[in-house]
Amino acid sequence: METIKDIILAKVPAALIEEKQFLTITVLPAELRTLAQTVRAEGFDYLIHLTGVDYGEALGVVYLVGKSTDMNTMIVLKTATEDRENPFLPTVSDIWGSAELNEREVYGFFGIIFIDHPDMRHIFLTERWKGFPFRKDYDNTPNELDVKSYPMPEYSSRWVQGKKGPEEHRYLTFEEDDYVLNIGPQHPATHGVLHFRTALDGEIIKKIDVNCGYIHRGVEKLSEDLTYPQILHFTDRLDYLSSHINRHGLCMCVEKAAGIEVPERAQYIRTIMDELTRIASHLLSWACICMDMGALTAFIYGMRDREKILDIFEATCGGRLITNYNVIGGVMADLHPDFQKDVKAFIVLMRKNLKEYHTLYTGNIIARQRMIGVGPLTNEMAVSYAVTGPVGRGSGFSCDLRKIAPYAAYDKVQFKEILRTEGDSMARYLNRLDEIVESLSIIEQLIDRIPEGEFCAKTKAIIRLPEGEYYQRVEAARGEFGVYILSKGDKTPYRLKFRSPSMTLVSIMDKVCHGGKISDLVTIGGSMDYVIPDIDR
Secondary structure, three states: OOOHHHHHHHHOOOOEEEEOOOEEEEOOHHHHHHHHHHHHHOOOOEEEEEEEEEOOOOEEEEEEEEEOOEEEEEEEEEEEEOOOOOOEEEOOOOOOOOHHHHHHHHHHHHOOEEEOOOOOOOOOOOOOOOOOOOOOOOOOOOOOOOHHHOOOOOEEEEEEEEOOEEEEEEEEOOOOOOEEEEEOOOOHHHOOOOEEEEEEEOOEEEEEEEEOOOOOOOHHHHHOOOOHHHHHHHHHOOOHHHHHHHHHHHHHHHHHHHOOOOOHHHHHHHHHHHHHHHHHHHHHHHHHHHHHOOOHHHHHHHHHHHHHHHHHHHHHHOOOOOOOOEEOOEEOOOOOOOHHHHHHHHHHHHHHHHHHHHHHHHOOHHHHHHHOOOOOOOHHHHHHOOOOHHHHHOOOOOOOHHHHOOOOOHHHOOOOOOOOOOOOHHHHHHHHHHHHHHHHHHHHHHOOOOOOOOOEOOOOOOOOOOOEEEEEEEEEOOEEEEEEEEEOOOOOOOEEEEEOHHHHHHHOHHHHHOOOEHHHHHHHHHHHOOOHHHHHO
């Protein structure tokens, strides 16, 4: 029986194959598409993560791809160009949809131009930005930018391979007679500073042009000059509604790379806190989508119950929204004496109030008409665009990492993965409410079984990771949150990349809204539940 190595070498004989954390295949740029098409044909249909890297002598891209049918099987594809003046690589956006916005991100920060990409524009920085900030030789002299005179670019670019080399072809982003409506960046229904330029035909959506970067803070670039413990606080401020889980992911990545064993007590505490975070996030999501559709009472109910969780966080962590609790080796402090009592009381209250939610809103005829069949997302599209979490599972994509690749104490509990196949806004809405039920069950199974012992392992003041590449994934409230670290053996990362579940959610808005009404955009956006700082990073 042929192995994946045999199949790759048959198609790309010059490929360099290495056994690392994942099987890693390195090829020349001219061979990238052949390699990508080969692994895609072998069932690797899920592009999990794509990141640009400045290796010094070359500019490259790292692709982590997996199988939607076997989420534990992953391989890494790598390529690079030594031409720093005119770096060109072939696009894979037609092979994996999730590459579309990710390649635009790499272009903006590294200057790598992807041949045949349908829209080679900046996604985070203005088109007039000078230089490429993630390059190691970047001149960080402040750009003198007159933000008042920055109209949105009228043209998009597509680079194609001509007879004498790559050629740029420009075309209008919208048709000349399109009526373009701005949704955001200052609009409550965008849930943050997100800008949708929306072309309409009457009330019907023809095209959505996504513009991000309004809250971009350069977290990944800043991390290159900070030690690993110093980077932790950034993760709280990406998806701030999933802050504890994000921080858990970074801690796990560093702990595995450094060989740090986390005490069992800390593993139980982390799991319980993760699930409380998930419930708090889903409560806010439910409250906001209801408010977006006009149900202000539901918003008040959801925020009321979320406050109970924040009270529990505050007692143990000292923080409410930004908990600052996970540290490398365990957690910052032991549990508050009333933690177990308060959590048990909340479980009883939340189960009762969930019935109230369904009575108040789920069965409402207006809500049902505005969500059922609205914003359809097929399973194939969810996989291609790497859409995970409640949205992906609403389209039948089995992607819950807590069950597929258990970590912390998830292998010690029983719970259901919530799956639906309708793929519409109602499926996404119901998934979050049902996931709250499962989270309550997980917490209930662990709350009286928290073992005694240390809550944090002893670690060195300065943590240096062995030279190499490391990737860790966790199931955040919006899907797979990933941490990629390229270490040169120093106390700071050479390259750090956060895999944002929210970016994948925004990447499909044009697809799921196309042909729908402008009023549906608000409902669909609420059902996606993206968090903007998680996109911008």
